[in-house]
Amino acid sequence: MSSTSISSLAVATLGTPRIGPRRELKLALESFWSGASDEKALIEAGIGLRTANWARQKKLGVSVIPSNDFSFYDQVLDTSVMVGAIPAIYGRTSGPMPLATYFAMARGSQGDVQGNPHDAPRGHAHLGQSVPAQEMTKWFDTNYHYMVPELAKDQQFRLVSRKPIEEYEEAKALGYQTRPVLVGPVTFLKLAKSKDAGFEPLSLLDRLLPVYVEVLRELASSGAEWVQIDEPCLVLDLDEAAQNALRRAYAEIAKAVPQIKIMLASYFGSLGENQDTAFALRVAGLHLDLVRAPEQLDDLARLPADRVVSLGVLDGRNVWRADLSRILDRLEPVVAKLGKDRVQIGPSCSLLHVPIDLALESKLDAEVKSWLAFSVQKIEELAALGTALASGRKSITKALKASDAAAAARKTSPRIHDAEVASRIAAIDEAMRRRASRFEERAEVQHARFNLPAFPTTTIGSFPQTHEIRKARAAHGKGDLSDTAYKTFLQNQTARTVRWQESIGLDVLVHGEFERNDMVQYFGEQLLGFVFTENAWVQSYGSRYVRPPVLFGDVSRPKPMTVEWWQYAQSLTTKPMKAMLTGPVTILNWSFVRDDIPRSQACRQIALAIRDEVIDLEGAGAGMIQIDEAALREGLPLRRSEWTTYLDWAVECFRICSSGVRDETQIHTHMCYSEFNDIIDAIGTMDADVISIETSRSKMELLDAFRNYRYPNEIGPGVYDIHSPRVPEVTEMTELLKLARQRLSDDQLWVNPDCGLKTRKWDEVRPALVNMVAAARELRAAG
Numbered sequence: 001m002s003s004t005s006i007s008s009l010a011v012a013t014l015g016t017p018r019i020g021p022r023r024e025l026k027l028a029l030e031s032f033w034s035g036a037s038d039e040k041a042l043i044e045a046g047i048g049l050r051t052a053n054w055a056r057q058k059k060l061g062v063s064v065i066p067s068n069d070f071s072f073y074d075q076v077l078d079t080s081v082m083v084g085a086i087p088a089i090y091g092r093t094s095g096p097m098p099l100a101t102y103f104a105m106a107r108g109s110q111g112d113v114q115g116n117p118h119d120a121p122r123g124h125a126h127l128g129q130s131v132p133a134q135e136m137t138k139w140f141d142t143n144y145h146y147m148v149p150e151l152a153k154d155q156q157f158r159l160v161s162r163k164p165i166e167e168y169e170e171a172k173a174l175g176y177q178t179r180p181v182l183v184g185p186v187t188f189l190k191l192a193k194s195k196d197a198g199f200e201p202l203s204l205l206d207r208l209l210p211v212y213v214e215v216l217r218e219l220a221s222s223g224a225e226w227v228q229i230d231e232p233c234l235v236l237d238l239d240e241a242a243q244n245a246l247r248r249a250y251a252e253i254a255k256a257v258p259q260i261k262i263m264l265a266s267y268f269g270s271l272g273e274n275q276d277t278a279f280a281l282r283v284a285g286l287h288l289d290l291v292r293a294p295e296q297l298d299d300l301a302r303l304p305a306d307r308v309v310s311l312g313v314l315d316g317r318n319v320w321r322a323d324l325s326r327i328l329d330r331l332e333p334v335v336a337k338l339g340k341d342r343v344q345i346g347p348s349c350s351l352l353h354v355p356i357d358l359a360l361e362s363k364l365d366a367e368v369k370s371w372l373a374f375s376v377q378k379i380e381e382l383a384a385l386g387t388a389l390a391s392g393r394k395s396i397t398k399a400l401k402a403s404d405a406a407a408a409a410r411k412t413s414p415r416i417h418d419a420e421v422a423s424r425i426a427a428i429d430e431a432m433r434r435r436a437s438r439f440e441e442r443a444e445v446q447h448a449r450f451n452l453p454a455f456p457t458t459t460i461g462s463f464p465q466t467h468e469i470r471k472a473r474a475a476h477g478k479g480d481l482s483d484t485a486y487k488t489f490l491q492n493q494t495a496r497t498v499r500w501q502e503s504i505g506l507d508v509l510v511h512g513e514f515e516r517n518d519m520v521q522y523f524g525e526q527l528l529g530f531v532f533t534e535n536a537w538v539q540s541y542g543s544r545y546v547r548p549p550v551l552f553g554d555v556s557r558p559k560p561m562t563v564e565w566w567q568y569a570q571s572l573t574t575k576p577m578k579a580m581l582t583g584p585v586t587i588l589n590w591s592f593v594r595d596d597i598p599r600s601q602a603c604r605q606i607a608l609a610i611r612d613e614v615i616d617l618e619g620a621g622a623g624m625i626q627i628d629e630a631a632l633r634e635g636l637p638l639r640r641s642e643w644t645t646y647l648d649w650a651v652e653c654f655r656i657c658s659s660g661v662r663d664e665t666q667i668h669t670h671m672c673y674s675e676f677n678d679i680i681d682a683i684g685t686m687d688a689d690v691i692s693i694e695t696s697r698s699k700m701e702l703l704d705a706f707r708n709y710r711y712p713n714e715i716g717p718g719v720y721d722i723h724s725p726r727v728p729e730v731t732e733m734t735e736l737l738k739l740a741r742q743r744l745s746d747d748q749l750w751v752n753p754d755c756g757l758k759t760r761k762w763d764e765v766r767p768a769l770v771n772m773v774a775a776a777r778e779l780r781a782a783g
């Protein structure tokens, strides 16, 4: 696509996926951790992946190639290690840090170092005792998880890992002049936490900066001209202290290392009220996310004239092919105004968050495939744009034609646009968003219908996904196990689980979800409007990658999805069998979502499909239907000012899918987190008859939010922490329930684990649930 005779605007990627097109990094890591291969093999795998990444970018026409975007686990962990923020439990080291210590921070250690015993470092505190991994949490609003830096009040920093410099030199030796990437000092401190109460990590900035200065100096003396520093915290609501920290950090860096040009990268949103601060920072260039915040293009005139601008014009968070003509329409005047030398183009953010190569999809529907672009294709698009912006559209005629055709096809394809769905959306009225009666009236008929004891016991849905189940599913997938044999197998699993639940005296049973591979995929595969990929993996954390469904078109449900399984399970027992569905917001938040309609609209479509399922379940006789919204909270926008809009449509969608039933049908929902203070209004407005939540690790304190709100509906605060293999004692659960009773009335309370049991072993689940039933009975007996 790029020819040397034609000039191009500077094209940057900001970072590329590190996992390898065939998940090479996962293989190398897991082989190392299991002891099957040694450190040398892992290091070589890393070199191989980086070399291939640089070569691929060069070949595709990238002029600003990043280095240090690779990581064996996580770039934030790499930064902690770089600056020597290594909590004492992992062992203080002088000299370079052993990989074993790095992986102990990432994954914990069982006393013996994971991986090859020959690689065990000597004299490190974590050896011979087990240490926990660092905490992990979501990177901004992505599904990528980083290791949370842990900093102490008396934290000292020093340069421990020279990884940025080493990888810069590695690339240089191969003939690539790269732009190394660093996580910025302010973002690093903003993401850090401290065990010291009331201590604000940001106050460590002055101690941290000298290490950054040292790294930048070393990079400069190795030959680096530009360094990309990522400060995505620029798109958050920042207080005065954080704004000051940014000003101080970049003034100090400019003073100490004037020979390095800094490309300061903001992404995942708009600079908003941080814009003045960002524009005034003493850096050589600024990267803006013009996908999430296209209006920022209009503000460029206010940027000081000596700044280079990096325009994030392709979606680094989604998989759609770009409309090149439309982008050129917007960019040409900007480039004309600013001058070609001042402009670089790139994706909105690092390409880490998209799959690697669409060419690896051999089974994907050809039409849908023609609308998609993964990392490789996005780089090709960037190269084409760069060429067109420097040498005119004529220089990319072929690429433009193809892009125009794809854009036109996508706009009109009947695969995407379903008139029936559109008219159903238009017909959503108030009545469809509201249960027929108020909760108090519904509760009365429901209590009469089910006649459950006080503190009714139930579970969240799934039971252990054993090796045997996975094996059967894989065999069925390969065609080695017939449909009938697989179905019989699943029925036997279900029947056994139903009988067992009955035998231990649970009040409300579930079928166990054995037929489901994943709580989103299972529904996506049965709905129109979704496709699934073979190789489109995206890093979630460490060696864990996910393959999100691609929501490409209008969603509808050709036929019932869960009714048969529910019927089968209910036929085995006279106890109430709770039906299980995944909610629209969760399906949406865990998919790549179409970008041609608002997310809210795509969500309403899914809500209508789930509503149909809910009504069919009721028609088949289901009296209790649970609609899981595990991911509702994580969909919250980064900026507070946008929360209300999101919560409004998210709650609306839940109400659409749950309101089509009669009063006597009990709607349950489940959410797997323990922070409700700031969204309790929304939770109340959802108006589920029963909500089960994660509470077991918070000593029921999170129920304060429900008490203060005077939440009237029923609640099952999790009393059994399923995230740990530990079996809770009866008294632990009665104690938790006592705490719950101090906050809520007895007739509101249900007794259940805090999430589904699919990741646990039967040997853990059996005694835990027996104890849980005993705890509820004790409470009943005590009155």
Ligand code: GLN
Pocket (backbone or CB within 6 Å): 460, 461, 462, 513, 519, 580, 628, 630, 670, 671, 672, 755, 756, 757, 758
């Ligand atoms: N019903 C699902 C299960 O039990 C809920 C899982 C979840 O909330 N993450 O597995």
Ligand code: ZN
Pocket (backbone or CB within 6 Å): 460, 630, 670, 671, 672, 754, 755, 756
């Ligand atoms: Zn859960």
